[in-house]
Amino acid sequence: MIKIFKSIAVASVAASLTACASPEVVDKRQMGDEQLSCMQLASEIQEAHEFERNAQKxxxxTGTNVAAAVIFWPAIIGTYSNANDAIKAAKARKEHLVALSTKKGCGS
Known part of the structure; x- marks a missing residue:
């Protein structure tokens, strides 16, 4: 019976940590990147910038962060960790897209 309660507690903690981790972590490379036009690359770079900006926010x-800190403080750690991962991923995506843009001679 105690094992069941421990399992439920562990599952609840894991669910709480991941539920608060909201910034989307984008993939550095996406299928079809190499076929994008210069205009599409510029749009993708802007989108990656928005992902980074949203993760910084x-x-x-925020209300969610304050509630997490008050109700279940480890959740804030999950959110911050996820935000840092999302920021790193968005920066890597932008670097990849800028390199493709340079390779194609966009903006010259």
Whole structure:
């Protein structure tokens, strides 16, 4: 019976940590990147920039973060960790797209 309660507690903690981790982590490379036109590359770079900006916002003082800190403080650690992963991924995506853009001679 105690094992069941421990399992439920562990599952609840894991669910709580991942539920608060909201910034989307994008893939550095996506299928079809090499076929994008210069205009599409510029659009994808802007989109990656928005992903990074949104992830930065998640690290600030938000209602969700305050509630997480008050109700279940480990959840805030999950959110910050996820936000850092999302920021790194967005920066890597932008670097990849800029390299493709340069390789294609876009913006010259």
């Amino acid at each position: 998640e690290k600030g003082i």
